[in-house]
Amino acid sequence: MSAFYPGKRLSTKGERCTVRYVGEIKGKQGQWLGVEWDDPTRGKHSGTHEGFEYFKCRSSHPKAGSFLRPSATWDQSRTFLEALRTKYAAIETGDNAAAAQNTIRISGKEAEEVGFEKIARQQAQLHNLRIVVLDDLLVRAYDNTETTSDGLDHIQETCPNITDLDLGRNLFETLSEISDICDRLPKLKFLRLDANRLRDVAGRAESIASASGLAQITSASLDHMLCTDEELETLSSCMPNIRDLSASTNQLGSLDYCDLPYTLTSLTLEDNNFTSLENVKRLAKSSPLLKTLNLKNNQITSTFKDQQRTESFTLPETIVDVDLAYNNITSWSIINELPSKIPGLKHLRIAHNPLFSSLRSADGKPMTSADGYMLTIARLPQLETLNYSKITDKERLNSESYYLSQIGRQLSLAPKEKENEILSAHPRWKELCEEYGEPKIERRTESGIDPNSLAARLLECTIYSPAAAHLSTLPNEHNPLVVEIPKSCSIYKVHGVIGRRLGLEPTQLRLILETGEKDRVDMATWNGVEAWDSDEEEAEEVGEEWKEREEELVAGTRPLGTFVDGQKARIRVELKAGVGTRQ
Structure with missing residues (x-):
């Protein structure tokens, strides 16, 4: 059982998992491993057996865990070079192998030189590789019982020209393993670590030298890693020159305790647990150079976390491109506040929110998707594209005129004492009236x-x-x-x-x-x-x-x-x- 420990990465029949518990189970004989599957639908429970919790799964899926015997058949892991050769320099067979044989004479006798040309060709092929994809090949830099150098020797001389590397869905356990591989790839710029489940990220990061191979990374993908905000900060801090970062499908609900690199210009946070723009307000402090912010497929409903609005904030003025599609926006309030919260906004995607499927006019009549398109444009004066469509001057003119008429209609249907309340929901009222003239308000109660x-x-x-x-x-x-x-x-x-x-x-x-x-x-x-x-x-x-x-x-x-x-x-x-x- 010494070969198993919490955090160990395993694979059986091609299904990857992480050990969360090692020990006995009440009512069961012998030793057991409590594991959390990378594919949560593969499990049976959440780490609880007969009312007793043996371990907790990090995934939010209710059945991501299982109990397995240590004697189960485990798939063999590969070193980086073993995986590289398996995928990019497979052994030749048949006619190709025969063609690689040469006849030579040694001491007057003929002999066959077998495989030297093949090896030379393979080495040349690996030496020239620039984009390498080693996802789902059970890669580990080294086992717990091996020295750090085992499995890492000859990486630099074998494939020194790699610039883009995909190590997703493998068996890495620590940040040090990944750093040790990157240290031997002097030209590496893009790194993908999707669906790796690292242990003790914060504790291990201190051992990563500031001059490590991770420091040269300019673009990274950390999707599906079950990261918290603190772990994301630790991982990204090891890449101080990174410009493009993706951390989608993690466990992020706030960046309040997460300082991302100053150098970031593009950040993708799709499919997390953000509920408001306030959840990412720390970006104004940590990443003031940010240009693109992707918050697609979260649970965002508003600008602020709650109605108290205790602290005002503004996201970096450098942000020009924002994606809020597939969220839970049900009112115009967050859209009205975008110009003040993201003052540099020029390109917006906001499709597939509940607001646009249930639009109603002031008199309760259903409105079309075309109405939603126009009313969104009219509320955002600096917008240049909406849902990938360029906004023409005529479209803006028509949209703003239509929006102004709708506000006038709403005022006409409401009593005079409601006017201030209504106009507070339309921040552009005064500006639009100056541009197009104030619409005529004819209230029913004023007809005499x-x-x-x-x-x-x-x-x-x-x-x-x-x-x-x-x-x-x-x-x-x-x-x-x-x-x-x-x-x-x-x-x-x-x-x-x-x-x-x-x-x-x-x-x-x-x-x-x-x-x-x-x-x-x-x-x-x-x-x-x-x-x-x-x-x-x-x-x-x-x-x-x-x-x-x-x-x-x-x-x-x-x-x-x-x-x-x-x-x-x-x-x-x-x-x-x-x-x-x-x-």
Whole structure:
């Protein structure tokens, strides 16, 4: 059992795991290993047996652990050079092997020189390698019982030109092992360590020399390593010249105790546990050169951790590119605050958040994805691209005008005393009014009509027909017919009232309600569906055409008042084919 210890990395039948417990289990004979699987779906429990917790899994998966016998069949680990030769210099067989044999004479006798050319070719091939991928090959720098140099000799002379190295999903246990390999690769710049599970990261980091091979790394990937914020700080501190860092799918919920390298310009933190922008505010202090911040697929809902907003913050002004797609944003508040929290923001991805699937106008009507696209642009004056689509000058003009009209509509539907509260949710109100002029606010309560009176229950309908040019008995646009109709009237009755006033059969009429509002057309589409929030490869150029919003009043039992807000309506009468003139 001395060969097994907590933190030891093992593999059986190709499935990697980490030893978390060594010892006896109540009710079971002999010694056992409690392991946490790299693939958490492979396990049976979380380290608890019959109510007693023997170990804890670091993964949040409820069944990442198992108990195994020490006598299980374990896969053999490889040294770095063994893995390199296995993948990039496999032994030749058949005709290739025969071709590598030469006949030579020694003391007058013929002999075959076997494999020297093959070895020379292999050495040349390994010597010239620049990009090396050794993921999932059970690599370890050395075993616990070996000296540090075992398994590391000849790395530099064998493959001195490696610049990009992938060591993901292997059996490394300590940071020292990785450092010892990197020390022997003088040109190494990119390092991928995804899904390695290191032990005692903080304790071992002190032994890593500042001049180690890790110090030359400029780009690193530390995904799926179950890192906490302190462990991420330790790992990244060993790479003081790093510019691009990915730490996705870890256990990060805050960077409050994590100072990342000063040199960082790009940081990817996808699929972690961040809930607000405040969780990453320390970047302003630790990484003031940051340009790209990827927070995709977290649980971000707001700017601040809670409603107290105890401390204001601003992320580095150098940040121009932010990804907030696939989070849990349900309100406009975080978007309104982006210009102040990320003042340099120019490129934003915010697709696939709940906010955009449940948009409603001020009067409760559902809004489209096109509306969400426009309202996002209008709130962010410095934005240049949204979800990979370039924002044109005309798009910005249309978006800001539309946003301003929506604010005006919201004010019109609310009492005067709610005005300040409403405007506080729209920080750009004053700026937009100066640019485009303040929209006319007509509140219902200011109409002078008693809401309990008969007048309040009537709609003043202005009726005209384009067919008046052919039938002089019909009202035209310049001399319309004005009729008061109760809001409670069904559309069946509305057809009857208007038909009677025009001297036509109701079945001969088409009634079109002109709302006075406008909609965009030719929006970005994907498989025929509006999809402004699509990903990069799906994004299409967005159109800029507009049309009047109209709604046909199809004969039915629905009340007229459900189609109209306010006290007035404008209805266009069209004649069906064969009535007076052909349509």
